[in-house]
Amino acid sequence: MTTAAGVDLASRLLGGSVVAASDESFGFKERLIDPAEPAFVPGTYDLRGEVVDGWETRRHAGPRGDWVIVRLGAPGRITAVDVDTRFFSGNHPTACRVEACVLDRTTTPCGPGVEWTELVGNAALKDNAHNVFEVDDRRRWTHVRLRLASDGGVARLRVYGTVIPDPADWEDVTVEVSGLEQGGRVEWCSDSFFSHACSVISPDRPRNMGDGWETRRRRDIGPDTHDAVIISFGVPADLLRIEVDTSYFVFNSSLAVSVLGSRCHPDGRHGWAMVPFDVPILQKTTLVADARQLFRVNATNITALRVAAYPDGGIARIRALGRPTAEGAALMQRRWRRST
Numbered sequence: 001m002t003t004a005a006g007v008d009l010a011s012r013l014l015g016g017s018v019v020a021a022s023d024e025s026f027g028f029k030e031r032l033i034d035p036a037e038p039a040f041v042p043g044t045y046d047l048r049g050e051v052v053d054g055w056e057t058r059r060h061a062g063p064r065g066d067w068v069i070v071r072l073g074a075p076g077r078i079t080a081v082d083v084d085t086r087f088f089s090g091n092h093p094t095a096c097r098v099e100a101c102v103l104d105r106t107t108t109p110c111g112p113g114v115e116w117t118e119l120v121g122n123a124a125l126k127d128n129a130h131n132v133f134e135v136d137d138r139r140r141w142t143h144v145r146l147r148l149a150s151d152g153g154v155a156r157l158r159v160y161g162t163v164i165p166d167p168a169d170w171e172d173v174t175v176e177v178s179g180l181e182q183g184g185r186v187e188w189c190s191d192s193f194f195s196h197a198c199s200v201i202s203p204d205r206p207r208n209m210g211d212g213w214e215t216r217r218r219r220d221i222g223p224d225t226h227d228a229v230i231i232s233f234g235v236p237a238d239l240l241r242i243e244v245d246t247s248y249f250v251f252n253s254s255l256a257v258s259v260l261g262s263r264c265h266p267d268g269r270h271g272w273a274m275v276p277f278d279v280p281i282l283q284k285t286t287l288v289a290d291a292r293q294l295f296r297v298n299a300t301n302i303t304a305l306r307v308a309a310y311p312d313g314g315i316a317r318i319r320a321l322g323r324p325t326a327e328g329a330a331l332m333q334r335r336w337r338r339s340t
Helices: 029-033 197-201 326-339
Strands: 006-008 017-021 067-084 095-101 117-124 130-134 140-148 156-163 185-189 227-245 256-262 279-286 292-310 317-324
Touching: 006 067, 017 029, 029 067, 029 156, 067 095, 067 117, 117 130, 140 156, 185 197, 197 227, 197 317, 227 256, 227 279, 227 326, 279 292, 292 317, 317 326
Parallel strands: none
Antiparallel strands: 006 156, 017 067, 067 130, 067 140, 067 156, 095 117, 095 140, 185 227, 227 292, 227 317, 256 279, 256 292
């Protein structure tokens, strides 16, 4: 759910919800934000017709087309939208628009007084393809509306961007500063043979062994052989706890971990590969398989973590708990003011 374009703000993993649609006669609207990739088995039918993995409306929508509204799981700045029409060929929409708005928790997005702002103008859609549209708008949004120029089917709607938390939510509490909901990001991992490390900062509990980070089996084992993942924070923070969760990794859990922190950011040319991780946070520590493990730490002004997993194996979740520094709190306030 994380790409170079950002985090999928609409994903069900973050708590996104499809709250309304003009029609869903052939395919359920909720499929649009399923984090899994779409699939299709030709010739499979139910009472609605051929079974599709996506949102599909009835034929002949009329001149105004169809529409669907998604409440973002984490409000933020939108940088790109992917209107994914994979497996819809001959029944895909002709074109679309993407709009956004800001609403409080209890306001219905279907009301006549809602002010929608266009992020993507009338854009043609290709069949059976990712249709990615860049967005150049720095404001923070809570809802998006996909308007189709016709009837048809869309497999997935990905709304990529940057999470912008409300600074008030961080006041006088300890938060999961590494989490997706708070602006955390997986910037790099050494190996993703079985599954990518992006799920280690998901806000939910792991559901099975496939819901985590698992590397290939290393055969070059030495005294310090390890895989690693880099996790950046939305703002600098003082860390109090590190949680490493190996749930469901029974026979293939990492044997141990160590954690180094950084007080720097990339310089704009070299990315995270050249950032020094020179702040010891957690010494090499043995892990228990299939268990949540909490470690007390004390590290100030940390911008990112490099978690080493020895020598390989699987980790379901990594959580860094702490509070923003004074500089971090001020940065959050500036981002908030610029985005509203």
